[in-house]
Amino acid sequence: MEQKWAALHFGELKIETKGKQHVFEVQVYLNDLDPKTVRVELYAEGVNGGGPVRQKMQLTRQPEAADGVYVYRAQAPASRPAADYTARVIPHCSGVTVPLEADPILWQR
Numbered sequence: 755m756e757q758k759w760a761a762l763h764f765g766e767l768k769i770e771t772k773g774k775q776h777v778f779e780v781q782v783y784l785n786d787l788d789p790k791t792v793r794v795e796l797y798a799e800g801v802n803g804g805g806p807v808r809q810k811m812q813l814t815r816q817p818e819a820a821d822g823v824y825v826y827r828a829q830a831p832a833s834r835p836a837a838d839y840t841a842r843v844i845p846h847c848s849g850v851t852v853p854l855e856a857d858p859i860l861w862q863r
Contacts (some may be wrong), residue, residue: 761785762792762843764862765823769836775829776836780811780862782843785822789813793846794826798838811841 765781778796798807811826830839841862 758785758787759845759858759860762787762860764841764860767841767862771832771836774832776832776839777827777829778811778836778839778841779814779825779827780841782824782826782841783822784824789816789824791846792843794841794843796828796830796839797842798830798834798840801834807839 761783762785763783765783767781768779770777770779780794782794784792794811794813796807796809796811800806807830809828809830811828813824814827815825826841830836843860845858
């Protein structure tokens, strides 16, 4: 994982607001990493003393060729501006938690 982490990066981000929901779709270049070894989340800082929003994004498309591009999608309430949210990639292993301060977090912005 450590050796392949540096090659991860984000591609295009699309945001569409439908009624009371923002729909986020983001390309993630996982290259040779297995998508089961990472978790792609939509993240927003907490407001008014509340905790942060961490929502798992769902894998919707896998690469057709060997380009390593995966597309993830999630919805979030439009009660907050879409700009409050950002996508991130964190290592994933069932039963293991990655703290916010951990180095292997790839932020979309």
